[in-house]
Amino acid sequence: xPTRVPDLRETASQTxxxxxxxxxxxxxxxxxxxxxxxxxVVVRPDTPGEHITIEGVVHDGEGMPVRDAVxxxxxxxxxxxxxxxxxxxxxxxxxxxxxxxxDFGTGVYSLHTVKPGPVPGRDGVxxxxxxxxxxxxxxINVGLHTRLYFSDELxxxxxxxxxxxxxxxxxxxxxxxxxxxxxGKPLYRFDIHLQGDRETVFFDI
Amino acid sequence: xxxxxxxxxxxxxxxxxxxxxxxPAFTPGYKTSVTRSPQKPLVSLGQTLSEMTxxxxxxxxxxxxxxxxxRNHAVSGDPIGERIIVHGHVMDENGRGLPGTLIEVWQANxxxxxxxxxxxxxAPLDPNFGGCGRCxxxxxxxxxxxxxxxxxxxxxxxxxSWRPAHIHFSIFGRAFCQRLITQxxxxxxxxxxxxxxxxxxxxxxxxxxxxxxxxMNAAEPFDCLAYRFDIVLRGRRSTLFENRLAGN
Numbered sequence: 001x002p003t004r005v006p007d008l009r010e011t012a013s014q015t016x017x018x019x020x021x022x023x024x025x026x027x028x029x030x031x032x033x034x035x036x037x038x039x040x041v042v043v044r045p046d047t048p049g050e051h052i053t054i055e056g057v058v059h060d061g062e063g064m065p066v067r068d069a070v071x072x073x074x075x076x077x078x079x080x081x082x083x084x085x086x087x088x089x090x091x092x093x094x095x096x097x098x099x100x101x102x103d104f105g106t107g108v109y110s111l112h113t114v115k116p117g118p119v120p121g122r123d124g125v126x127x128x129x130x131x132x133x134x135x136x137x138x139x140i141n142v143g144l145h146t147r148l149y150f151s152d153e154l155x156x157x158x159x160x161x162x163x164x165x166x167x168x169x170x171x172x173x174x175x176x177x178x179x180x181x182x183x184g185k186p187l188y189r190f191d192i193h194l195q196g197d198r199e200t201v202f203f204d205i
Numbered sequence: 206x207x208x209x210x211x212x213x214x215x216x217x218x219x220x221x222x223x224x225x226x227x228x229p230a231f232t233p234g235y236k237t238s239v240t241r242s243p244q245k246p247l248v249s250l251g252q253t254l255s256e257m258t259x260x261x262x263x264x265x266x267x268x269x270x271x272x273x274x275x276r277n278h279a280v281s282g283d284p285i286g287e288r289i290i291v292h293g294h295v296m297d298e299n300g301r302g303l304p305g306t307l308i309e310v311w312q313a314n315x316x317x318x319x320x321x322x323x324x325x326x327x328a329p330l331d332p333n334f335g336g337c338g339r340c341x342x343x344x345x346x347x348x349x350x351x352x353x354x355x356x357x358x359x360x361x362x363x364x365x366s367w368r369p370a371h372i373h374f375s376i377f378g379r380a381f382c383q384r385l386i387t388q389x390x391x392x393x394x395x396x397x398x399x400x401x402x403x404x405x406x407x408x409x410x411x412x413x414x415x416x417x418x419x420x421m422n423a424a425e426p427f428d429c430l431a432y433r434f435d436i437v438l439r440g441r442r443s444t445l446f447e448n449r450l451a452g453n
Contacts, residue, residue, distance in 0.1 A: 008298050011437045012411040013227045014388040015235075015402060016373065019321045022337045023311025023373055029321045033277045033335045035268045038260075061240035068323070074259060074381045084258035086216070097260035104322065121253045132255050136386055139237030141228035141405050143386055147255075166248055194241050204222060204247040205256040205382045 013143065016136035020070050025101040038099040042073070042113035048093050049078025049114035052186045054148065054177060057107045058135060061195030065107025069137040073098040073111055073148075075130075080117030115150065115186075121161050128156035128163065135192065145203045148190050151178045166201055174200045217442035218252045219382050220298060228405035235401045236362055252382060259381040262307040264341060271339050274312075274352035278320075278335030285331055286315025286353035288429035291389070291417065294346045295376060298440030302346025308436075309339040309375040310350065317358030317368075326358055351429065354391070362401055369396035369403065378438040389434050390416045 021028040026037065043051055054073075058066040075096045076082050083092040096116075100109040113131070121127040131148045149157050157163055157176065166172045177188035192200045230242035250256065270277040275284060291310075295303045313319045313336065316328035320336050334353060342348045355370050371388040378384065390397050390412075397403050397412065406412050414437075423431035 007410065007414050008296070008300055008437055008440075009223060009226055009411075009414075010298060010439050011376075011385065011387055011414055012406045012408075013385060014373075014405075014415070015238075016375075016386045017388075017402075018323060019311065019313075019319045020373070020386075022319060022321055022335075023309045023339075023375055026335075026337050031278075031320055031335050031337060033337055034271055034339065036266045061242075061244075064240075066241065072384070074255070076255075082254060082258040084261060087254055087258055095260055119254055122251050127253060127255070130255070132381055134381070134384055137241065139235070139239075139241035141230055141232060141235070141238060141242075143384060144243070145382075162250055162253075165250070171245075195244055199243055199245050201245075202243050202247050203250040204224070205250050205252060 015141050018068050018138040021101055024070050028101045040098050040100040040111050042094055042098040047114050052115050054111040054188045054190055056190040058192045066137050067102055067104055067107045069102040071100045071109055072134045074132040076116040076119045078114050078117050080119045125161050128153050128160035145205050146200055147175055148177050149175050151176050171201050215444055217444045219439045219441045226411050232405040235405050256382040257380045272350040274338045279333045284334035284353050289354050290351050290429055290431040292349035293433050293435040295342050295436045296346055297438050304342055304344045304346055306342040307377045308348050310372050311337045312355040312372040315353050315356050317356035357396055367396055369394045369400050376436055383438045392416055392418050
């Protein structure tokens, strides 16, 4: 067996491919092997904070829905706490991790969660409430990181250092999810455009 | 972590991702990337708690057969195909093993057919094979699972494109910025240099890093062969000084 000197540089990314659901969202393709999997429901009925739904479609450069996309979300709880040992603000009410599969027919994904509180940024500056998103699919070679901000947080968004780092105000808007009500419950619409005139801002984090 | 705390150092920001190590977004030889690749530059973001934290998983979330793809979908017996162990370490770029890291895998069966609504390849499904599994790394960052070696399969890219045998890997690490999905290939597979997806990676050494080695020492005699696949996630700085990340 040939031996190798360990190469301590990050393992290279590859596309998740068209069958990513088997591994990440097995129930979406009718496989019931794993008992407990991550779903698109981040909240429990008794979770403190405002319960919200986020919905949207990932579009390709031709405006077509990406029906095989899988999205992941990572966020703080309603008090701005992350469920992670390095967050100094204490234990969080939710784990804050969600996973969404686009609908095979319509391309719509949805996330049921709680609106996060503001979290500290660098140098003591607070960040506006946001949810980190990660998108993988066939044709995407390296998972795409972006952030969702909330349309009803005008003041905090205006002071957010990450949004401010995006030069173009038009491009900042691609990260703002629009608040509406459906059946009296808050719904945020967050469409993602992989390419073209309305291209979403993606981050190198 | 323990080592860092003992020496008084604190973990800091993660190293920037070396984008020359990874495939670019736009790789026209892989046709689907053409309309699914951003055309504007990525916006570099100074890491905050949002990027330096990530989901933590526990053993109580895993079932006893989650790491055994030979048994976890078995209905009437074992699946058909080459029985293998796949194992290795997950470490960071500093060479530290990463404990408690969730690894999820998915793959085709021995004939190259996926158990998925959208796979219409004529090779049959195996009634005893699901093709998904997961495990958590141990205290040293070590993982292992047992499966059937997947077959190559055709896909609609050019008129005669075939994927090399591969297993998809999803790895979490400790932070959302370490999140990675990749593919394991098998040593000696002549389809690797022909594959438009493997060849999206510009650096041949990085493709070599995705190629699992036959590992006779880990084989179970008269039972199954073994392949070794080590995974490296982004490393991080450590500092003796308080930083201002947390707002102090």
